[in-house]
Amino acid sequence: MSQAFLRIHQLDKQFGQDQILKGINLELTKGQTLSLIGASGSGKTTLLKIVAGLESADQGKIYLRENRIDVLAPQQRKIIYLYQDALLFPHLSAFDNIAFGLKLQKAKHIPAQVNAMLEKLGMQDQGHKMPDQLSGGQKQRIAFGRALVIKPQLLLLDEPFGALDPEIRSHMQKLFKNLVSSQNLTAIFVTHDLKEAIIIGDNIAKIEQGNLIQYDSKSAFYQDEKSGVEDEILFWKHLKNETNED
Numbered sequence: 001m002s003q004a005f006l007r008i009h010q011l012d013k014q015f016g017q018d019q020i021l022k023g024i025n026l027e028l029t030k031g032q033t034l035s036l037i038g039a040s041g042s043g044k045t046t047l048l049k050i051v052a053g054l055e056s057a058d059q060g061k062i063y064l065r066e067n068r069i070d071v072l073a074p075q076q077r078k079i080i081y082l083y084q085d086a087l088l089f090p091h092l093s094a095f096d097n098i099a100f101g102l103k104l105q106k107a108k109h110i111p112a113q114v115n116a117m118l119e120k121l122g123m124q125d126q127g128h129k130m131p132d133q134l135s136g137g138q139k140q141r142i143a144f145g146r147a148l149v150i151k152p153q154l155l156l157l158d159e160p161f162g163a164l165d166p167e168i169r170s171h172m173q174k175l176f177k178n179l180v181s182s183q184n185l186t187a188i189f190v191t192h193d194l195k196e197a198i199i200i201g202d203n204i205a206k207i208e209q210g211n212l213i214q215y216d217s218k219s220a221f222y223q224d225e226k227s228g229v230e231d232e233i234l235f236w237k238h239l240k241n242e243t244n245e246d
């Protein structure tokens with residue numbers, strides 16, 4: 001039997017006449033983050049939504065710990081789907097936003113758990129603020145904390161840092177890596193940004209013309225001439241050479 005924590009088997013999805021996803025197979029090991037890349041409109045969000053249960057597939061099966069989840073309602077899947085616009089509950093403080101899911105779970109030691117999460121997020125002094133008093137990056141951190149604190153089985157992130165400026169984005173990437181590894185979380189991380197995909201992912205997959213290509217390793221990805229990594233390296237080499245010639 002497969003050791004995969006998440007396994008997607010032969011998944012198809014069509015919108016009207018457009019076959020968006022064709023026979024998608026994917027395997028993800030517990031504690032790993034898979035970066036998912038692909039051109040705009042290639043079907044990345046559609047795939048995440050199908051895994052989360054927010055969209056249905058035409059064909060295919062999805063297993064989490066060898067249990068079929070595509071037959072379950074979204075709230076029974078213990079999957080968090082987080083996207084770019086950090087939607088916090090506007091009437092709740094940062095602290096209460098993070099506490100929300102814990103209260104639903106009737107968890108123990110909620111204030112201590114929320115304070116520990118605020119500290120990990122570097123926001124220990126900001127818990128009392130309402131969402132409209134937080135910056136974009138701070139809101140995204142709280143949304144992140146709210147998702148992680150309930151220890152989801154699987155985290156699906158759809159361009160979560162797309163709207164952030166480069167400095168905050170880089171900070172969030174490091175924070176994400178730390179939190180995910182300290183909680184041994186399993187995640188799929190959609191991004192347009194090649195560098196971010198490489199920084200964040202333990203492995204990389206790409207959707208192209210409806211097909212999903214899962215690379216065996218990050219180095220297999222670098223070596224694929226279609227990955228764009230080589231072009232990126234050449235760009236910087238040229239720039240360096242030009243600068244040296246000046």
Ligand SMILES: Nc1ncnc2c1ncn2[C@@H]1O[C@H](COP(=O)(O)OP(=O)(O)OP(=O)(O)O)[C@@H](O)[C@H]1O
Nearest residue numbers: 015016020038039040041042043044045046047192
């Ligand atoms: N509910 C829907 N009804 C019809 N077509 C849809 C629907 N949702 C998505 N699509 C189409 O499916 C295709 C894939 O969309 P999707 O949002 O999954 O792409 P994506 O790879 O996430 O794109 P981006 O990187 O731009 O966010 C697009 O052509 C889109 O127009």
